[in-house]
Amino acid sequence: MKRISTATKVVDKFGANKPGFTNGNAVAGVPATDLESDWFDHVQEEISRVIEAGGGVVDGSSYTQLLTAIQSLIGSLSIRQYSITALPTADVGPIIVKEVCEVWRWSASAYFTGYRSPLCGRPMDGHTTTPLASEISAVGGTLSKTAYAGLWGYAQENGLVLTQANWTTNIGGHYFVDVDAATFRVPDLRNVFRRYSGTDADTLAARALGSYKADTLKSHVHGLGGNGAWVDASGTYAVNAGGATVNLSRSTLTGAAGTAETAPRHTAFNPVIHI
Template sequence: MDYPKSVPSVGLVDGRFVDENPVAGTPGSLIPAVWGNSVTQEILSVISAGGLTASESDTGQLLKAIQSIVGNASPMRSVVTGLAASKALTAPELGLVLIDSSPASMTVTLPPAGVALGVRDVIVRRVDNSGNRLVVQASDTDRIRFHTHLSASGYPFLVLMGNGDWWHLRSDGAGSWWPVGRCDNSALGRPFFETSTTLNPGGYGVPNGDLFKRSEWPWLWDFARTSGALTTEAARAGMEGGWTSGDGATNFRIPEIRGEFLRVLSEGRNIDPGRTAGSLQSHSLQSHNHYLPTGTGANYKPAPGIPDGVWDVGTNVNFSPTTTTVATTYPNPAFDSDTYIGNIGNFSGETRPRNIALPARIKLI
């Protein structure tokens, strides 16, 4: 559109409208009908493109239409929606969705990701740390396309775990929501060490051997099935670090690694041949010999003439323990390890290196 330059005698000065000037005797500009209709149609076109029906009494439609058009042109809208109860989101509520699940477990359903919605973004963020289950569900047959290496079509829902956990999702207009970003994208099933006994947000749990429902954790069950470390409940003894198929129908068991030392799997190096991922190896002692000093006294110091630290091979003690009493070639067959060995070092029920205990976590989503 432009000023009505094509219409003669409209009274434009330098191409613009002017007011009447009675003192100077100059008339004001005229607004021809063709120009007025053109301007009105330009505005109506914007209102229509914004999805609104023109109303003569509504003076805010042009602004609303522009906001709608800008919002649809950019997937992310400047909208903040707060929720504290289960709800099906509508298109105008998409933006930043802050969810408080402290009152009870909740399900937040996304709008259908079809042609009508088009390409739209939403960030769903949890703002409580109650531990109640919080599910973000796709509509009907729609899918959220995460962990597609396990399921090409993705999954019908995800869970937000912990205060601050968030996912940024984008609809494709064809029935799918695609992750654009998330709080923590560490690999599913990976174990971690923490310096806190609390659970950080982002999808973590404790690797404590608990049973999980397959219907509530379908991606984790798919991971377990393809892990190469899956066994049955009946065969779990000795495979506590792996997964089990649970009851074979409705649940499965996650690994139990609390209080254990971890060792790298050989994977063809021929160290610990025959071991499988998740298998438990019992403690053991290397077969070896100890030598007793020839002297007497509380500290068993060597006899005169024998330097400190020199042991008498004739009093060899062979440590290949099979019982609580150490096998010995010492002249006293009743030699007891608790009586003697307890005086020369720190001992416990098992052999272990010096260590620090850190809480372990496992990525559940």
């Protein structure tokens, strides 16, 4: 933008080196500011180029073109909003998916091209009776490859697709199955605890992403103090305790107790996967 620079400008009207205009004062001998073509050209082009940048064509009969252009340009900087059921089929930049209140980006790989959440495929703790719009139940069900193309692409991209037989053997793992041309099976994450990948303490083997391992109980023994021996077939055990002999029956020893699994205290959530 050009500031007025004629000799009759008002010097420093808006601060140092910021001249302005005056209507003049004939009585006081102050002349009005002379105008110049360069200044008008600058004003015209500054305004016109905003209108054109906003997609408009300069129209001398309109008084709202600058306003419309500014509103359009502001809108283009805002993230567009779409329904999860009507996502764009081309890359229009980051979008907000209204039902899930997330910003999704365009994704492109050998297995999927389109919009999906950056959290796609993440196992989560479902805290509602039915899955949210951004979730599907992780209980081993089947889904459409078309309707859930992003999730199916995620499974292939990360090498998490097994045969049905291997999936069944490793049930509880974060694995998928290529059921047929139209559908795929999701993991069944019920009745298992999460564990981060790394070196397994028992086998020293690396735990891969999504892998499953059955529950284990640390190896241990229960012994009897003192010197003793079984006395008879009925199960009496004589222990020398402080010089005295104490007979213990098998019923006094530690026996099988507890439940079918070893598990810490925990809170159950519905198993879901982010789509």
